[in-house]
Amino acid sequence: MANQGGAQRPNGPQSKICQFKLVLLGESAVGKSSLVLRFVKGQFHEYQESTIGAAFLTQTVCLDDTTVKFEIWDTAGQERYHSLAPMYYRGAQAAIVVYDITNQDTFGRAKTWVRELQRQASPNIVIALAGNKADLANKRMVEYEEAQAYAEENSLLFMETSAKTAMNVNDIFLAIAKKLPKNEQAGQQQSRQRGVDLSQENQPSGGCCK
Amino acid sequence: MDTEIREGFLCPICLADLGAISDLQLHFEEAHSNEDKDVLDQIKGLFGKAKRKILGSRDRNPDDPYSSGASFGGEITPDDVTADGLTATGYHPSVWDPQELGATRCCTAAFKHVREARLDRYVVETNKLVIRLDKLLSTDAPTDPSKRKAFEKNIVPWAPDSCVNLCTTCGKSFGLTRRRHHCRLCGGVMCSRCSQFLPHSYARKMINPAFSYDGDGFRRSSSNSSLNSVLSPDGEPHLRTCSECRTLLERRDRLIEQRNARPIIVQLYEVSGSFEIFLKTFIYFYFYFLQKLRLHLEAGDSLLPRFLQMADSLSAGETVYSLMEATQLRLKILKSYESADVLSKRILKLGLSDPDTVTAKSAQLQRNIRSSVSGYLQQNLLGLQTLPTEKELDELQETRQLEAQRRLEDERRTAEANKRKMKPQKIPKTPSPVREDDTSRVVEAGWKPTEVNAVSSEESDPMIQQMNIIRGYVKQAKQARKWDEVKMLEDNLKELQLAYWSEQRKS
Numbered sequence: 001m002a003n004q005g006g007a008q009r010p011n012g013p014q015s016k017i018c019q020f021k022l023v024l025l026g027e028s029a030v031g032k033s034s035l036v037l038r039f040v041k042g043q044f045h046e047y048q049e050s051t052i053g054a055a056f057l058t059q060t061v062c063l064d065d066t067t068v069k070f071e072i073w074d075t076a077g078q079e080r081y082h083s084l085a086p087m088y089y090r091g092a093q094a095a096i097v098v099y100d101i102t103n104q105d106t107f108g109r110a111k112t113w114v115r116e117l118q119r120q121a122s123p124n125i126v127i128a129l130a131g132n133k134a135d136l137a138n139k140r141m142v143e144y145e146e147a148q149a150y151a152e153e154n155s156l157l158f159m160e161t162s163a164k165t166a167m168n169v170n171d172i173f174l175a176i177a178k179k180l181p182k183n184e185q186a187g188q189q190q191s192r193q194r195g196v197d198l199s200q201e202n203q204p205s206g207g208c209c210k
Numbered sequence: 211m212d213t214e215i216r217e218g219f220l221c222p223i224c225l226a227d228l229g230a231i232s233d234l235q236l237h238f239e240e241a242h243s244n245e246d247k248d249v250l251d252q253i254k255g256l257f258g259k260a261k262r263k264i265l266g267s268r269d270r271n272p273d274d275p276y277s278s279g280a281s282f283g284g285e286i287t288p289d290d291v292t293a294d295g296l297t298a299t300g301y302h303p304s305v306w307d308p309q310e311l312g313a314t315r316c317c318t319a320a321f322k323h324v325r326e327a328r329l330d331r332y333v334v335e336t337n338k339l340v341i342r343l344d345k346l347l348s349t350d351a352p353t354d355p356s357k358r359k360a361f362e363k364n365i366v367p368w369a370p371d372s373c374v375n376l377c378t379t380c381g382k383s384f385g386l387t388r389r390r391h392h393c394r395l396c397g398g399v400m401c402s403r404c405s406q407f408l409p410h411s412y413a414r415k416m417i418n419p420a421f422s423y424d425g426d427g428f429r430r431s432s433s434n435s436s437l438n439s440v441l442s443p444d445g446e447p448h449l450r451t452c453s454e455c456r457t458l459l460e461r462r463d464r465l466i467e468q469r470n471a472r473p474i475i476v477q478l479y480e481v482s483g484s485f486e487i488f489l490k491t492f493i494y495f496y497f498y499f500l501q502k503l504r505l506h507l508e509a510g511d512s513l514l515p516r517f518l519q520m521a522d523s524l525s526a527g528e529t530v531y532s533l534m535e536a537t538q539l540r541l542k543i544l545k546s547y548e549s550a551d552v553l554s555k556r557i558l559k560l561g562l563s564d565p566d567t568v569t570a571k572s573a574q575l576q577r578n579i580r581s582s583v584s585g586y587l588q589q590n591l592l593g594l595q596t597l598p599t600e601k602e603l604d605e606l607q608e609t610r611q612l613e614a615q616r617r618l619e620d621e622r623r624t625a626e627a628n629k630r631k632m633k634p635q636k637i638p639k640t641p642s643p644v645r646e647d648d649t650s651r652v653v654e655a656g657w658k659p660t661e662v663n664a665v666s667s668e669e670s671d672p673m674i675q676q677m678n679i680i681r682g683y684v685k686q687a688k689q690a691r692k693w694d695e696v697k698m699l700e701d702n703l704k705e706l707q708l709a710y711w712s713e714q715r716k717s
């Protein structure tokens with residue numbers, strides 16, 4: 001009842017809703033906020049303000065028979081907010097680690113984040129690596145192949161994206177949504193609160209995302 | 211002069227004596243929580259007034275409760291006193307105001323005395339003794355031994371000799387060698403060996419703790435002589451007492467000595483310097499308000515989720531909750547939050563009339579309390595959406611009913627269709643990459659709260675900053691009636707608070 005009118009119910013009675021927590025990590029100014037803004041609002045700001053603390057957004061995507069609601073936490077890349085990051089990746093089912101393809105250092109920082117996630121986050125977390133600002137190919141400093149090899153080694157989803165042109169932005173979120181376990185068990189294993197069927201009241205058949 | 215003296219843990223409103231501070235608190239919460247606001251209203255501005263009064267009466271001995279006729283509790287106007295001596299109406303500003311214009315004596319000592327007296331079951335007895343002591347030591351007491359005896363007997367009647375054949379302490383019979391002696395405090399009879407002498411200087415200290423005494427307390431009785439019962443060998447006047455009275459008095463004396471080890475709120479009653487009184491009163495009210503504030507906030511918060519659930523359910527046209535129930539709950543929450551609001555304002559104003567008392571730091575703290583409370587309340591009050599009217603509710607419920615009927619119909623039809631098709635139509639889930647013909651798509655309406663202006667300055671704790679941000683988001687989510695989001699954000703806020711507290715505890 002409490003969810004009445006909250007979640008968007010885009011489809012007919014067929015649709016099941018799963019909720020997942022996703023966190024964005026990466027060096028400051030690589031374009032984390034720009035990516036989510038593109039994904040959630042379809043907008044891009046040339047002068048995107050640097051994030052303070054962690055910003056919160058939600059977006060719902062539809063897979064064939066499932067509706068996935070993302071609870072997105074866009075963390076601040078600035079050093080002084082790093083103490084907050086664990087609070088947001090700890091309960092997360094998915095993470096996007098972002099770097100800027102025009103800046104080698106940000107790729108190094110991304111690797112550090114991946115390592116931290118592998119050690120500290122939930123073992124089932126789905127990690128995606130995003131090489132952002134792909135529209136600035138002429139300033140490229142991180143080769144596609146290098147990043148892809150690294151992603152493969154660590155079994156990460158990998159895409160080069162551009163928040164500016166919207167390239168691969170929705171795609172990376174959808175790819176994550178598909179990789180996420182959508183049966184009740186898996187969703188609950190990670191966190192009892194997450195991945196549960198919010199629409200059960202409308203579901204005579206019961207069960208989530210089957 | 212002869213106003214009734216009422217003492218003990220009196221309720222400030224109905225004057226009932228509750229016996230113990232905890233009982234009083236309980237009673238006050240239960241019986242007068244509504245009047246509370248009025249009482250607190252009267253407390254307003256007390257600090258400035260208190261200070262003025264105390265400073266104005268400095269020339270008098272602030273610790274002598276008997277130096278003038280006024281007594282604690284003596285300022286209740288006759289109109290408010292019913293036949294049984296209790297005020298029937300409770301305090302009203304009209305009762306409170308005349309106090310400032312009338313007596314200007316400091317009542318701290320009397321209050322202190324009275325309160326001290328109720329700390330245990332001996333106290334009534336002890337108190338009686340102290341009052342008698344006070345009379346016995348009065349300045350107009352005759353010094354001449356024979357007149358003095360009559361004076362003492364007049365204050366404390368002696369038990370008649372004929373009734374007592376045995377010493378009440380050691381049980382030995384009286385006779386020629388064992389003479390009867392009287393305790394000047396209780397009038398009881400005992401033998402010389404069982405009696406002791408209380409030097410006047412020590413006695414004076416008993417009545418008035420501020421009076422310094424550096425002797426060694428009671429003295430053993432050294433002779434039978436009648437003269438000695440008035441003057442000690444070194445010429446200091448003293449009083450003969452029995453061992454029981456002595457025990458009570460010594461006990462009281464010890465308690466007074468120990469007072470410095472007591473918690474701050476108790477010490478408040480016992481301070482001697484006027485400035486100190488002011489400061490401690492300040493601290494006391496500060497903690498009192500803060501505690502109340504917490505209670506009100508908690509009360510509101512504990513009800514809020516239930517209300518949101520009701521409101522949601524009602525506006526969805528469900529019939530699970532009654533509108534009246536929800537309305538009452540809403541009022542209750544509003545009231546709690548209102549009280550919290552008032553209290554936080556009180557805290558803000560504490561001591562404002564005396565800028566030199568309030569340090570910059572405490573003023574800052576007060577401001578912070580006020581601003582965070584008002585922010586918090588604003589945000590929560592926004593969540594207190596107005597409920598649908600009776601008429602709207604009927605419409606909502608009707609709509610829902612139609613909706614449900616329609617859905618049932620739909621389901622029945624699809625079930626029939628499926629039966630006819632027989633073949634289940636499951637599309638196998640494809641792993642990435644995303645295909646063009648894929649049905650996956652992004653739903654357009656994502657939600658993003660607008661940036662919260664985290665007012666905090668650069669060096670402030672990121673955790674606090676983040677909590678403020680989340681509070682702002684919660685507010686927006688509530689306004690947008692995004693209950694999923696409200697839940698997510700509130701979960702996060704709780705998590706942040708936990709992390710913050712555990713960090714604070716560590717450092």
Ligand SMILES: Nc1nc2c(ncn2[C@@H]2O[C@H](COP(=O)(O)OP(=O)(O)OP(=O)(O)O)[C@@H](O)[C@H]2O)c(=O)[nH]1
Pocket residue numbers: 026027028029030031032033034035045046047048049050051052075076077078132133134135136161162163164165
């Ligand atoms: N050309 C180009 N610029 C981008 C792209 N994404 C982000 N930017 C720009 O990069 C700058 C930083 O972007 P943000 O989204 O604020 O970066 P961030 O990672 O959120 O930074 P913090 O909040 O400080 O951690 C902004 O000026 C954006 O306009 C992109 O795909 N292409």
Ligand SMILES: [Mg+2]
Pocket residue numbers: 032033034049050051074075076077
């Ligand atoms: Mg950002």
Ligand SMILES: [Zn+2]
Pocket residue numbers: 221222223224225226237238241242
């Ligand atoms: Zn009362």
Ligand SMILES: [Zn+2]
Pocket residue numbers: 393394395396397398451452453454455456
């Ligand atoms: Zn006695």
Ligand SMILES: [Zn+2]
Pocket residue numbers: 377378379380381382400401402403404
């Ligand atoms: Zn005796």
